[in-house]
Amino acid sequence: MKPAVYGLLALAVIGGVTGWFITRPTALPSTVSDRLTGDAEAGERVFLASGCASCHMGTDDGADPKLLLGGAAFQTQFGTFYAPNISPDPDHGIGDWSQAQFLNAVMRGVSPEGQHYFPAFPYTSYTKADPQDMADLYAYMMTLPADATPSRAHDVAFPFDIRRSVGLWKVLYMNRDWVVTGDLTEQETQGRYLAEALAHCAECHTPRGALGGLDRAAWLEGAPNPSGSGRIPPISGADFTWSAFDISAYLETGFTPSFDVAGGSMAKVIANLGQLEKPELDAIAAYILRAAQQ
Amino acid sequence: MAFYKIITGAALAVALAAPALAQDNPSVAARQGQFKLYGHNLSVVGGMAQGRMEYDAAMAQTAADNLFHLTRHDQSRLWPEGTDSSSLIETRAKAEIWENLDDFTAKFVALQEASVALQAAAGNGLDALRPAVGALGQSCGACHEDYREES
Secondary structure, eight states, X not given: OOHHHHHHHHHHHHHHHHHHHHTSOOOOOHHHHHTOOXXXXXXXXXXXXXXHHHHHSOSSTTOOTTOOOOOOEEEETTEEEEOOOOSSOTTTSSTTOOHHHHHHHHHHOBOXXXXXXXXXXXXXXXXXXXXXXHHHHHHHHTTSOOOOOOOOOOEEOTTTTOHHHHHHHHHHHOOXXXXXXXSOOHHHHHHHIIIIIIIOTHHHHSOBOTTSOBOGGGTTSOEEOTTSSSEEOOSSSTXXXXXXXXXXXXXXXXXXXXXXXXXXXXXXXXXXXXXXXXHHHHHHHHHHHHHHHO | OHHHHHHHHHHHHHHHHSOOBGGGSHHHHHHHHHHHHHHHHHHHHHHHHHTSSOOOHHXXXXXXXXXXXXXXXXXXXXXXXXXXXXXXXXXXXXXXXXXXXXXXXXXXXXXHHHHHHHHHHTTSOHHHHHHHHHHHHHHHHHHHHHHBOOO
């Protein structure tokens, strides 16, 4: 063989090894979980703010938002994802998870078996959360009722079904930096935490690139519905003219300023988020208006 | 004159090729008008509940009475088959409505029931009004969640 071929082979091996290395699932340092004790009562607010039930509750009418048996389908350009059972059932849910395993799942997108989760699960947002809040969330979720419904396997086509490829996706798109930066007021900072880390507004309201990464330059400017038909409206930019009062009142009651009533996936968001304290909703509103200035 | 013929012909071709507009369908126009009237009255009771305006018992009662009567409007001619969002532009009514007419009807009946409760509560002070408006809004949202396109 010619030297050039050896060179190419060597590069391929280095590339492969590097690729294998950078796409490996990386866990949180175990010391992060070790020093935390979850408070289930405090975790309820984290649960409502994070919108866990919006996706993981059952799909029947009148389903209990605290029975997280999963089953909702999310049709995307990469395939159909099914929300898994995350009730505390030890066999079909997350009942046998340790707090450290839970933190790894929500903040790193890594399963207890050490595999990458698909980013339909918004760990890309929760990675910005305070680990104490996630420990509280774990404690709260373990108090919820268990359900033995098996999770349904995702229906994702090649090559997106290769879990390892999600590692590369994370290198490209998993970004723990705040999107809205600068000199924020205390209220805007609180709203940024609620909106960017927990409520994950951007997951639907921000357009995505070809590989499904959020376009941070078009933050909250509206996007095609990521799991179905129609569009998710802008909450930033020239077409969005609501006041802070309008936003907060909408999140609380579901009524738009023209007294239309929220529907689609936002109806479920409001069912959870609307239970937060009014100052928290006001903070989200302040953040959204601040984001529009950026 | 040949020029005008070409223009007229082109305009006609465009008109014939355009997808059907919802406004052209009297049933769709009527049901959208019905929802506008719901919103017009919700802006009074919802506006009071949200604190946009002072509570006024007489105004609240009038709006609640209107909502009661509006939700009694017979729906049978408002939802003909083929008036869903995949058949017409400018309607957000999903085809699933016609696949689940029993459920759609049940959700409409729930709206009617919520309007009865609102009518009973509206004149009895803001504390009585607020939960009744909330319940009515939830009955609207329950249907929008399943049967209305995102936007």
